Amino acid sequence: MNVSLLLILLLVGAIVTYLAGDKLASKVALFFGLASLGCTIVLLNHYNLGENISFITRWITQPNVSFALKADGLSLAMVLLTTALTPIIIFSSFGNEYKNSKAFYALILFMSFAMTGTFLASDGLLYYIFWELALIPIYFIALIWGNGDAEDRKKAVVKFFIYTLAGSLFMLVAFVYLYLKAGSFLIEDLYKLNLSSSEQLWIFLAFFLAYAIKIPLIPFHTWQANVYQKAPTVGTMLLSGIMLKMGLYSVIRWQLPLAPLAAKEYLPVLIGIGIAGVIYGSIVALRQKDLKKLLAYSSLAHVGLISAGTYTLTLDGLRGSVLQMIAHGFVVVGLFFVAEIIFRRYETRTIAEMGGIRAQTPKFTSLFLLLVLASVALPTTFNFVGEFTVLYSLSQINVWFAVLGGTTIILGAYYMLKMFQYTMLGETNKRIFADVTANEGITLVLIVAVLFFFGLYPKPIIDLITPSLEEILTQINRIN
Template identity: 90%
Template sequence: MNVSLILIILLVGAFATFLAGDKLASKVALFFSLAAAGASIALLNHYNLGENISFINQWITQPNISFALKADGLSLAMLLLTTILTPIIIFSSFGNQYKNSKSFYALILFMSFAMAGTFLASDGLLYYIFWELSLIPIYFIALVWGNGDVEDRKKAVVKFFIYTLAGSLFMLVSFVYLYQKAGSFLLEDLYKVNLSATEQLWIFLAFFLAYAIKIPLIPFHTWQANVYQKAPTVGTMLLSGIMLKMGLYSVIRWQLPLAPLAAKEYMYVFIGLGIAGVIYGSIVALKQKDLKKLLAYSSLAHVGLIAAGSYTLTLDGLRGAVLQMIAHGFVVVGLFYIAEIIFRRYETRVIAEMGGIRSQTPKFTSMFLILVLASVALPSTFNFVGEFTVLYSLSQINIWFAILGGTTIILGAYYMLKMFQQSMLGETNTRIFTDVSGNEGITLVLVIAVLFFFGMYPKPIIDLITPSLEEILIQINRIN
């Protein structure tokens, strides 16, 4: 099966959605996103049958740039996350009305195309192009269809754009330097380059700057909360559910194997930065009064733990990080959708203005509580599998890393349950809160089903990603 088919479906879908007009845009976008999801599942079946899923074509002769795509277990896991969450996100938006909706939904598909390309690219420059392309749609989605004052929105979005673009330029310089050594941008050729410890350190730091901003890790996180708050909920879902995973995936795929000496030398520093993000994000989340901002800082804490697991350079750490990436993608999309449902009824995201909703909406309350418990890694949920594996890997490096990293569970349980209590419990609210509609219920049930299924039976994902992670570890542990 040609792996480029998925990119073609998403790109053609973006143009078809725009040409379909405002009335049909959402339905056309949903159709093409489902087609891409189906093609991704078909690709997984071919991979499981032992086929080599790759596509390579000479693009530019000088410099030597190839349109090279490759799907191994790791990239397939991230591709499936992208193509399955995209139709869920599109379907979740059906309860809203958007001006110029043809452009809105076309941008969603184009962003999905760019993110999928980032996960599949096996040529460094092609990867960089897809990485940068993903910035364009989210910039306009947040700017044009975002919340609040236009000027505040502009400041938040422009800061995010400049931050991310500036960090990525350092990554581009690194690729150019590596090209001079390898004579190619192909990943397999870059892996063969022998760099000195000093060269690896500079390459490592350049990639780290690009990825730390995208993930984000402290102190490069200052754009995150405002953009999450100002973006429309669909934009926030795309950012938190999929886009930040580009940075985490790239740490494992590109940064660690290309500069293993630096990764080993400064392991404790970068694990420490990840854990600092866990503690900082959790403490700041405790003080938030806006529901979307609380979820933004909660996300910051969770991705800090994922990054810490990645930098352990152990199979358990890498495997736990990937499992948690996928689990976090689904649970954070579900939680931001909960915030959107409340906003549709009450037109507020201030937690203090909610309360007393439970007595009016038993179904919504139950699903909200399940997502809260999944977020705090309740056993039998997908998040528990990922977080437990990451904490175990941290304990192998230093028990104090595991203890400090575990604060994400303790503090997370406190601020998430407190938020649930303040927003849902108490005396019956005087304002009417209708229970979930059909499409709202379907969206939430789909997310919850994934979280419980893989929480009880994560083996398919573990079997999918482990061989790829083992190959990456071999590359990391090679003799330089």
């Protein structure tokens, strides 16, 4: 099966959604979102049967650029995350009204198209093009349909756009240099290069700047909280659930195999940056009064731990990081959706103005509690599997890395349960909190079901990603 069909389906979906008009746009977008998920499952089945589902054709003669897509276990896992969350995100938005909704939903599908292309691209220039394309729809989604004062929203979004674009330009320079050395942008040709330690250092730093901003890692995180707060909830879901995974995935796919000597030399520093994000994000989250900002800093803490796991350069570290990427994608989308449900009824995101919701909607409270417990990595949840594996890999490097990284469990449990207490418990708010609608309930149940199913049975995903990660580790260890 031709893997490019998935990209064609998403791109056609974006066009058809726009042409369908405002009344039908949401339903058409949901149809194409579900169709892309079905297509991904078919691709996964072909891959499991041992079929080659990669695609390559010459695109540009000079320079030598190919339209090359590679579907291995790692890329398919990330594509599955993208195509599973896209229809969930679209469906979750049905409780809101959007002006020019045809453009809004078309941009969501176009962003899914670009992110899917980023995960599948195996030509450096093609990968860079998809990487940058993903930035365009989220810019307009946040700018046009965002929250709060228009001027403040514009400042936050423009800062994010320029910040991310500037970092990516360094990555483009690195690709051009690699092309001059290899005569090709194809990843297998770039992997064959024998770069000196100084060359690898500069390549590593160029990629690091692009990825550290996108993930984000401290001190490159300053755009995150404001954009998460100002963007509409759908935009925040796309950013936190999928887009930041592009940076983490790219560390594993591109940065580490191309510059392993630099990664090994600065391993303690890189792990330290990730762990610093865990501690910083958790402490700042404790002080937040806005629910979306609290969740934004919570996400910063979690991705810091994921990043630390990737830089251990161990199979357990890489595997745990990928598992945690997928788990984090679902749980953070669920948590931001909870914040949106509360906002629909109370028209506030200030935690102090909430409270007493449990007495009015015990079902909603129960689903919210399950998401909170998944976020703090309760055993039997998907997050526990990834987080435990990452902490184990850190202990293999240095037990103090595991101890410091493990603070995410303690601090995370404290600020998440404290937040749950202030929003759900206490005296009943004077305003009526209507029970969840069918749309809201289905969305939350689907997310919770995924988190607990793979928390109890993660083997399918582990079996899917492990061979690809072993190949990448072989490439990393090729040069000692």
